[in-house]
Amino acid sequence: MKxxxxxxxxxxxxxxxxxAARFTESVIRDMTRQALQHxxxxxxxxxxxxxxxxxxxxxxxxxxxxxxxxxxxxxxxQNFRRAxxxxxxxxxxxxxxxxxxxxxxxxSTEAMIATLLALVDPGEEVIVFEPFYExxxxxxxxxxxxxxxxxxxxxxxxxxxxxxxxxxxxxxxSAKTRxxxxxxxxxxxxxxxxxxxxxxxxxxxxEFDVLAISDEIxxxxxxxxxxxxxxxxxxxxxxxxVTINSLSKSYSVTGWRVGWAIAPPAITAAIRKVHxxxxxxxxxxxxxxxxxxxxxxxxxxxxxxxxxxxKRSVLxxxxxxxxxxxxxxxxxxxxxxxxxxFGFENDHSFAAHLVEKVGVASxxxxxxxxxxxxxxxxxxxxxxxxxETLEAAIANLATLSGKSAR
Ligand code: PLP
Numbered sequence: 001m002k003x004x005x006x007x008x009x010x011x012x013x014x015x016x017x018x019x020a021a022r023f024t025e026s027v028i029r030d031m032t033r034q035a036l037q038h039x040x041x042x043x044x045x046x047x048x049x050x051x052x053x054x055x056x057x058x059x060x061x062x063x064x065x066x067x068x069x070x071x072x073x074x075x076x077x078q079n080f081r082r083a084x085x086x087x088x089x090x091x092x093x094x095x096x097x098x099x100x101x102x103x104x105x106x107x108s109t110e111a112m113i114a115t116l117l118a119l120v121d122p123g124e125e126v127i128v129f130e131p132f133y134e135x136x137x138x139x140x141x142x143x144x145x146x147x148x149x150x151x152x153x154x155x156x157x158x159x160x161x162x163x164x165x166x167x168x169x170x171x172x173x174s175a176k177t178r179x180x181x182x183x184x185x186x187x188x189x190x191x192x193x194x195x196x197x198x199x200x201x202x203x204x205x206x207e208f209d210v211l212a213i214s215d216e217i218x219x220x221x222x223x224x225x226x227x228x229x230x231x232x233x234x235x236x237x238x239x240x241x242v243t244i245n246s247l248s249k250s251y252s253v254t255g256w257r258v259g260w261a262i263a264p265p266a267i268t269a270a271i272r273k274v275h276x277x278x279x280x281x282x283x284x285x286x287x288x289x290x291x292x293x294x295x296x297x298x299x300x301x302x303x304x305x306x307x308x309x310x311k312r313s314v315l316x317x318x319x320x321x322x323x324x325x326x327x328x329x330x331x332x333x334x335x336x337x338x339x340x341x342f343g344f345e346n347d348h349s350f351a352a353h354l355v356e357k358v359g360v361a362s363x364x365x366x367x368x369x370x371x372x373x374x375x376x377x378x379x380x381x382x383x384x385x386x387x388e389t390l391e392a393a394i395a396n397l398a399t400l401s402g403k404s405a406r
Contacts (some may be wrong), residue, residue, distance in 0.1 A: 023138040027367035031337040031351070035283060035361035040354075041393040043315075043381040044361040046187070046333060047254040050386045054301075059292035063285035074276045075268075076104025076260065083291035091219070091228055093239075100265040104287060105274050107277045108217050108259035109135060111271075114278055115213055115242050115261050116143035116179070118270035124178035129164060131336070131368030131375060133187045133215070145179075148172045149370050152189055153336070158320070159328045162191040166200055173204050179211040180204075182231055185218040188336045188368050188380040190329020192226045195234070201236045211267075212241045217259075218332040220250045220301040223309050226330045232262075238339040239264055242271070247286075249333075250304070251293040252384075256286045270333040308333050311383040311390060318394040319381065336365070339377050342400065346376040354379070359396040379393055 031044035042049075051057075054378040055091025072080075081098035089095045096102065112135065120126060122144030128136050130149040140147040150169050152162045178200065184193040193201075205212055214231045222228055232241040246259030259282070261271050275281075312328075315335055319326035325338030345349035347364035355361045383390060 011079065016280040019141055019144075022141050026134060028134060028363050031355070031361045031363050034355050038355050038358045038359070038361075040356075040361045041146040041389060041396060042361045043385065043389075043393050044363050046249070046382045046384055048252040048384045049389055050252070052253045053251065053293075053296075055296075056253060056289055057163070059289035060256075060285055063288035066288075068285045068288045070284060072104075072281050072287055074281045075272045076102055077284060077287040079291050080104060080258075080294075085227050085260070087294040088262060092233055094233075096262060097265070101268050103260060103261045103263075103268055103275050104282050105259050105275055106282045107248060107257045108244045109214060110257075110275065110279055111244045111246070111259045111261040112136070112181075112213065113139050113142060114271050114374075115244065115263075115343050116145060118274040119211060119213075119242075119276075120145045120178045120265065123176070125174070125176045127169075127172045127177060127180040127210075129181075129183070129186070130370060131365070131378075132181075133183055136181055136183075136236040137370065146176075147198055147370070148177075151374075152186075152191060154189075154336075155329060158325055161330070162327070164187075164190045164197075169200070170204060173208045173210065175208070177208050177210050179213050181215065182211050183215040183221050184231075185216075185221060185228065185329075185331025187218065187332050188334050188365075189327065190332050190334060190336070190362070192222065192228060192330040193205055193231075195229050198229055198231055198234050198237075201231070202237050205240055206236050210240070212237060213244065214241055215244045217244070217246055217249050218232070219245065220304055221308050221333055222305055222331045223312060224330060228331065242267060247290050247293055249384075250301070251296075253286075253293075256283065256290075258282045258286050258290050266312065309382070311385070311387075314387075314390055315381060315383040315394070318390075318397055322400050324399045333382060335381045335383065337379055337381065339365075339379055346372075347379050351379055354400075360393045 070195050081102045083124035085098040120143050124149050126140050127148050129152050147351040150172050212231050219228045232243050242263040244261050248254040316326050323341045327336050347366050351362050351364040362379040362381050365375030366372035369375040
């Protein structure tokens with residue numbers, strides 16, 4: 001057999017970018033993998049394990065059958081943008097121009113990074129309330145921005161509100177501040193920002209000429225009569241707000257990857273350029289089906305929130321009975337908990353014990369903080385799950401008890 005002479009092997013020197021080296025893999029997504037590995041009930045990642053609404057599934061199937069299978073317009077299929085504008089006017093109370101103020105993206109995940117890349121320059125600062133949804137840290141790093149964190153303090157009592165110190169917020173603003181990332185209802189705390197808080201934020205945004213980037217992906221998941229107030233509806237915020245949202249949570253289709261950014265035309269033009277080169281566009285047939293989702297009646301949203309309210313009370317009760325300090329969320333579908341009663345060194349050792357020995361996956365609290373020490377005695381549970389999933393988790397959690405848990 002003829003021998004082929006291979007060129008002399010060279011050593012490949014692995015070097016990753018300085019940006020990629022500055023953050024870790026997503027802890028939330030890793031906990032889902034661990035849940036699968038250990039056969040644990042997954043209360044870690046925020047995706048529903050129950051079916052999506054039938055009419056949406058039928059609309060998606062129909063769109064593919066109708067051959068809506070090629071690239072949509074890069075910033076979003078026209079029908080979907082029109083449906084978004086109608087829905088926006090319905091919930092926000094004012095009209096937007098679907099031709100110039102909407103960018104449809106691959107989930108709100110892409111909408112957020114496209115917005116930051118389009119609007120923030122390296123060296124500029126972006127203010128983020130912490131704990132924060134873990135994507136915002138890497139998003140800021142990838143866009144070259146320096147994140148500045150303002151603390152959300154847990155309530156003294158489990159049923160109280162998470163609050164921030166207005167003086168600490170004011171101190172975070174400076175001539176270097178380009179944007180503030182808002183998330184209401186908030187992941188992981190379930191905080192819903194009040195009008196007074198948003199007006200305070202507005203005053204600072206106006207004084208320092210800062211943009212607000214508002215992630216409102218849980219806008220329809222609210223409890224105890226709490227109202228969602230969109231920052232863009234606060235006087236003086238319309239021209240400086242990018243409102244980000246998606247189909248993921250309101251319609252229980254996190255895998256569809258259809259989201260959007262809504263902003264005044266000049267801002268939208270910049271976001272559209274970045275979005276086009278990042279991903280070209282979101283799935284065309286799922287945008288077509290998204291128009292059906294956006295036309296669902298108000299009753300759909302009340303039912304969604306009622307269903308989650310029940311799940312919230314079931315899990316809150318069980319967590320408290322198992323020895324957690326469980327903070328009552330006002331919105332979204334997570335419960336942030338204090339774990340000091342269990343006597344573990346930190347959130348990672350506790351979450352590892354929980355997934356490996358108790359059979360429940362949670363998210364270590366430190367993944368929501370810039371300084372891991374601040375979340376070292378917290379873990380987060382998601383309750384967007386079927387009754388039987390929650391029951392299985394609750395049965396497993398009942399095997400934990402106070403300081404004797406180890
Ligand atoms: N923003 C927040 C606050 C979230 O909690 C999540 C997912 O859990 C996302 C964005 C991701 O949303 P999407 O599926 O639209 O990318």
